[in-house]
Amino acid sequence: MTLNIRFLGGADTVTGSKYCVEYDGKKLLVDCGLFQGFKQLRLRNWDPCPTPPKDIGAVILTHAHLDHSGYLPLLARNGFQGKVHSTSGTRDLCGILLPDSGHIQEEDAYFANKHGYSKHSPALPLYTQQDAKYCLQQFHVEKLREWFQPMPGWKAQFSSAGHILGATSLLLEVGGRRILFSGDLGRPDDSLMNPPDAPPQADTVLIESTYGNRTHPEENVNAELGEALKRVAARGGVAVVPVFAVGRAQAILHSIAQLKSRGEIPHSLPIFLDSPMAIHTTALFKRHMGEHRLNATEVQAMDHVATMIETPEQSKALVKRHGPMVILSASGMATGGRVLHHLANHVGNHRNMVILTGFQAPGTRGATLASGASSVRLHGKDLPVAAEIVQLSSASAHADGKQLLAWLQKMPQAPAQVYVVHGEREASDVLRQRIERELHMRAVVPEHGSLWPG
Template sequence: MSRHRHRSTAIRFLGAAATVTGSKFLLETAGGRLLVDCGLFQGYKYLRRLNWRRPPFDPTRLDAVLVSHAHLDHSGYLPRLRLDGYRGPIHATRATVALAGILLPDSGHLQEHDAELANRMGFSKHRPARPLYTAEDARAVLPQFVAHDFGCPFSPARGVQARFHHAGHILGAAIIEIETAGRRLVFTGDLGRLHSPMMMAPARIEEADVLVIESTYGNRRHDRTDPQKRLEKLIHRTIQRGGTIVIPAFAVGRAQLLLYHLHRLRKDGRIPRTLPIYLDSPMAIHVSDLTCAFQDELRLAPDDCRAVCATAHYVRDWEASAALDRDRRPKIIISAAGMATGGRVLHHLAAYLPDHRNLILFTGFQAGGTRGRKLLDGAREVKIHGRMVPVRAEVKSLDMLSAHADRDELLAWARGFRRPPRQCFVVHGEPAAADALRHALEHRLGWPDVRVPILGERIRIR
């Protein structure tokens, strides 16, 4: 039984409010307190600093955490939450539990590595630099996970029923449905594309009293150009001038989608079969190995899934990764992190950005303040490992490869409700995107009460 009672149901928006990252929504009910998502803030320094603040609630008084998917802006704060005292269950889908076992320790390892590098090279303002949490801290939180199948109800707190529905964003990604005190609340997490070649489409939800909806691309319509045609053109243009294509990619989902498109291009003879393709991210390699184990979430046949994952040479150690930068022959390097915030892609960028023959190709959302956003915005130099690197390479983006629904797809999904939710909260978007989706839901769908919450706001559920 919960140790806490509340007279009314309320949501506190502790992250992803007028920004994309740091998803955390504290749901206070008569039966207990639930944290929906527990993500890291990323991007601007003022946001990243929020990761170091103690949560504005007592973690020891939480009844449960529910995680929509394994991306770090939704799950990456969990080890820190444990360090702050939380020892309760963390509910997620089976694939999310499996992915968290890869992503969270990797996140801790990267933070340890970055802190060690900062101390060795002296570019941190802190003496000494320290990680937010370690790989050991991350491994310690993994036994708290409780795995669930899609569609199967469970009770995370007294008087509360919950279930996960397919969100179609990455493996394991879920729309979270919560029923409490006669109300149905739906949290979209990150909604995927309606016509992804790999992932199942987001589940249709017909009833909700309260909807918390993402808005990453709430003000944009993705380019409808065939991604394979665009990718083929960019690859040929780069290799003809003797360059290398460096693709910063999210290790979960985006790297595998890139392998799918490259597999199709190579199979159809549209790019040279001799052009080396490298997947240089231990995490992306682990995820690719795992992908075909969750066949029920994919549109691909088992044989196709295995062929896609065999498209690239897997680079498993730092020495082989560094050797790629000494080999200046044309090639494709797919490496994490997708926003160029850390990981092996940084030393590839340092090596290839100064040469005009090369192409840096982004394939997903770039949060404000990240190196990826700076490069797409035309920066002439970027800081990598404490030194400024000149930008002479070509920089492009394939936003049609996004795993997030765009404005039209978000509205198409929202039209699936039989009646408008009584309250709708637009989150997980920069201010212009969130406000544009709010306006569209109000004026195009006629929804009566749509708001963009501010960070830290507590709103009572009617």
């Protein structure tokens, strides 16, 4: 019997991770992510799932970010009835992220219909908040470094990936083969998370390549962020910081708390966190002590450095407030949510600043701003960009090319095959070449929709 992997997402692109493992007539899905970025990618979310959801026996999530988990509500609504296996941290974060994703999509559809800028009449959400809450009933928590059976005859084990709370690499054993999915690998020197575990032995490896063609600078995020915030505060401006509600929001809050305590930025500089999802995620750091580097005092400081903006009314009031101030708001690539209103309000003023804190997938508003574009499209209008755009080069939560190679090199023996996934084409191919040249392992970059032996 043949063991195959079908690449339904996270191939040719850095979003939409979905890997369908097929053996003996059974199918298991590793990750279940949304496509983000370019319109042609986002449209894939609306296409029927290439593998009928009712035929999938189980789903295993490496972590909670929407490009790995955000398609689950659709999968469940369209017929998937199996269990979703994850760590407790991933389950807790999905309990925040998925309903929020449904809520944002409902809000965006409502806003598009109200202002008439959608080509569809009426504009509809991809899924609803209720769809997201429904799929959460299917989660089943597994412990790190302990074997579990997602389906009869299939074994799996999580190890820590060090990327965000609950993030894992996954070892899957079926049909006499061992397949290792790296998930998103964190940095060994990350300011928040513990370093990734060393990889176990496997026959086949799927390794992410988000930063496969880059090397992180030695400068730390405090130095970069501190200089930017001092500049914007001195001119009385507003810094809008699009943040990933899970991971980057907490890292930036931790950095700001350190900068204020050391007197490197004005202690009186107002900080606002306008993202209920990020607020609730920050609270999870208390529940998952030991999964991250922070002690109780540091978690407390991170939690209290900003004024938390919960309600839509509070967010609207914040829009009317003048600088100097700093507004952290989701989403990290400015693809939706409250941050769009803050960008629309502040991006046209030269005293203001937009601080980008992580990877900006091509086709997103964040990537548009990072490219130095003179305008950005918000709520159906092209708005001029006059604000200073700062992209933090040291704030990523992903391992760079050198760190990815170092992780792979720690395997007890070289795998028979490496698939380079979850990266833009250039990043994936650069990493593929380095794996072949420096580690002497067979590596390939699979295409979207392709089927390869496991």
